[in-house]
Amino acid sequence: MALVVETVGLRMRYGTKDVLSGVDVQVKRGEVLVVLGPNGAGKTTTIEILEGFRKRSAGSVTVLGVDPDHADERWRARVGVVLQSWRDHGKWRVRELLDHFSRFYTPYGEPYDADELISLVGLTDQADTQVAKLSGGQRRRLDVAIGLIGKPDLLFLDEPTVGFDPQVRQEFHDLVRNLDTTIVLTTHDLAEAEKLADRILILVGGEIVAHGTAAELATQVASNATVRFTKDGDLYVESVEDATTFVRELFERYGTRIANLEVHQPRLEDVYLAMVRDYEEAA
Numbered sequence: 001m002a003l004v005v006e007t008v009g010l011r012m013r014y015g016t017k018d019v020l021s022g023v024d025v026q027v028k029r030g031e032v033l034v035v036l037g038p039n040g041a042g043k044t045t046t047i048e049i050l051e052g053f054r055k056r057s058a059g060s061v062t063v064l065g066v067d068p069d070h071a072d073e074r075w076r077a078r079v080g081v082v083l084q085s086w087r088d089h090g091k092w093r094v095r096e097l098l099d100h101f102s103r104f105y106t107p108y109g110e111p112y113d114a115d116e117l118i119s120l121v122g123l124t125d126q127a128d129t130q131v132a133k134l135s136g137g138q139r140r141r142l143d144v145a146i147g148l149i150g151k152p153d154l155l156f157l158d159e160p161t162v163g164f165d166p167q168v169r170q171e172f173h174d175l176v177r178n179l180d181t182t183i184v185l186t187t188h189d190l191a192e193a194e195k196l197a198d199r200i201l202i203l204v205g206g207e208i209v210a211h212g213t214a215a216e217l218a219t220q221v222a223s224n225a226t227v228r229f230t231k232d233g234d235l236y237v238e239s240v241e242d243a244t245t246f247v248r249e250l251f252e253r254y255g256t257r258i259a260n261l262e263v264h265q266p267r268l269e270d271v272y273l274a275m276v277r278d279y280e281e282a283a
């Protein structure tokens with residue numbers, strides 16, 4: 001198992017305040033790790049330490065085999081970072097800007113051809129458009145293209161879909177799922193996490209409270225399924241542990257008297273909220 005990121009006992013302290021208190025993160029080659037957590041949990045701090053933008057207080061950190069605190073240009077060229085929009089390049093045209101960035105990477109490897117990348121992120125029709133004239137969603141695609149231009153081995157996406165309309169969000173998810181690189185992504189959108197993550201890490205108050213696949217996390221929180229149905233026209237809502245058995249028995253007993261059946265299994269959102277609540281109650 002090749003690890004692209006490994007932290008052991010990662011700590012960050014601002015003044016007398018611990019914002020990361022011993023965080024162990026592992027990211028495997030090729031996976032999408034989604035980091036979830038409430039505001040102030042320490043997500044951005046963690047990511048910025050991994051990106052080499054912030055110096056940690058303690059613990060060990062290895063990213064692509066190197067400590068980001070002592071990384072060189074060659075390492076930086078292998079790490080893609082999607083920052084907030086490049087507003088100060090507003091006059092540049094999309095292809096021109098990507099060509100410009102791609103030249104930074106040529107000493108270190110083989111960056112994307114600008115037109116190939118423009119097509120990958122779905123900006124072909126905007127290739128000659130000025131950055132200032134792109135829509136919010138198009139601009140975010142350009143941000144991702146800039147993060148990808150050097151064909152990074154690892155890509156960091158910090159809340160990439162804030163402000164997207166549902167269609168652009170959907171297209172962006174398809175784009176991320178088709179990328180052939182290791183990705184660490186933060187979001188507050190739990191549906192997005194469920195859709196994109198190979199594994200999820202939940203950070204609360206600077207500690208990891210859970211990690212695993214969405215399905216694994218669901219089993220860690222004892223949560224019932226909700227079954228709604230009508231019997232002879234009256235509505236019933238039942239909370240049950242085993243929805244399949246319940247529904248089978250319901251039909252055996254009442255047959256065609258049952259209608260409008262709906263089963264809701266606990267979603268990542270229920271699991272996440274339960275975990276954050278448990279942590280806060282314990283604290």
Ligand SMILES: Nc1ncnc2c1ncn2[C@@H]1O[C@H](COP(=O)(O)OP(=O)(O)OP(=O)(O)O)[C@@H](O)[C@H]1O
Pocket residue numbers: 014019037038039040041042043044045046
């Ligand atoms: N430069 C700094 N100096 C002092 N405290 C800081 C600094 N940067 C962040 N913090 C504090 O560290 C904690 C974690 O912040 P961080 O930005 O990592 O959280 P986050 O999980 O990314 O939150 P959000 O979801 O709101 O983006 C917060 O309490 C924040 O106030």
